Amino acid sequence: MKPNIKVGLGYDVHQLIEGRQLWLGGILIPSRLGALGHSDADVLLHAICDALLGALSLGDIGIHFADTDIQFKGIDSKILLHKTFALIVEKGWKVGNVDCALILQSPKIAEYVPEMRRQIAKILFIDEDEISIKATTAEKMGFAGEMKGIEAKAVCLLYK
Numbered sequence: 001m002k003p004n005i006k007v008g009l010g011y012d013v014h015q016l017i018e019g020r021q022l023w024l025g026g027i028l029i030p031s032r033l034g035a036l037g038h039s040d041a042d043v044l045l046h047a048i049c050d051a052l053l054g055a056l057s058l059g060d061i062g063i064h065f066a067d068t069d070i071q072f073k074g075i076d077s078k079i080l081l082h083k084t085f086a087l088i089v090e091k092g093w094k095v096g097n098v099d100c101a102l103i104l105q106s107p108k109i110a111e112y113v114p115e116m117r118r119q120i121a122k123i124l125f126i127d128e129d130e131i132s133i134k135a136t137t138a139e140k141m142g143f144a145g146e147m148k149g150i151e152a153k154a155v156c157l158l159y160k
């Protein structure tokens, strides 16, 4: 019998500019540069949304929460993750675990990771041990390394 598990992959990127806030994993990170976007531009939560949607072949975050829609302007991405999770639950699936990678040159985010994991775990109704967040610099190479942008990747396992 086929096991009732599915895997999903998510990827997101946002420009970093002055005059914007830097929201990552549902929390505000003190930073000179912030992420540009229609919503709060939380690249990590967006990657997780895409991973959840991808696991069930439900398209991507842009289809469900269009960046031209005024109702999503400046929206807290925790709400988007909550809405995405509701779609998963509606289809009878639960989240097993989520593993993420953040690629940014600075600031250092290690001290914020425990709170990010708490925030995400709360929304997905799982233990924070099931949320992994790793961060890496881009060794000063490419757009992330040159601090022009920030990148996030996420994979998730769904089961029922």
Ligand SMILES: [Zn+2]
Pocket (backbone or CB within 6 Å): 012, 013, 014, 037, 041, 042, 043, 046
């Ligand atoms: Zn995004």
